[in-house]
Amino acid sequence: MGECTGEAYTVKITAEDRVSAVLPLQEHWLPLSNLDLLLPPLDVGVFFCYKNGDTLSRYLDDFDGMVSVLKASLAKALVAYYPLAGEVVANSAGEPEVLCNNRGVDFIVASADVDLERLNLYNADESVEKKLVPEKKGGVISVQEVILEGTHT
Known part of the structure; x- marks a missing residue:
């Protein structure tokens, strides 16, 4: 699908989808609070790590199920x-x-050729942002699930 070269590793996007609520919702507008209107727009990125199984191959077999x-x-x-x-309009x-139109959440599946130990989590803006945490394309939030396929050295 796409590829984004990072500072020391590459993230390859393998699938893109949009996930909407399972039940139909009536379209309506919600005003932002006065505080939301005063402050500049803020994007918050969240990065979670989970220990894989005993071997990388076992983790890869379960990855599609986890997605x-x-x-x-x-x-x-x-x-x-x-x-x-x-979406904010x-x-x-x-x-x-x-x-509130049930546009859905952008859902991206990707892989990165990096080990978790090689990421500089003290400077997440440099090593994680816009690589392992996606940019929003128009919705309120977006989700990216990434498997780290490092060299294990």
């Missing part, structure tokens, strides 16, 4: 947290509001 479970769980969670499945006065 499916995460997508199904996200679709269920978006029913209760429906604004996250919307300008209202008639030009102010940003959340359009």
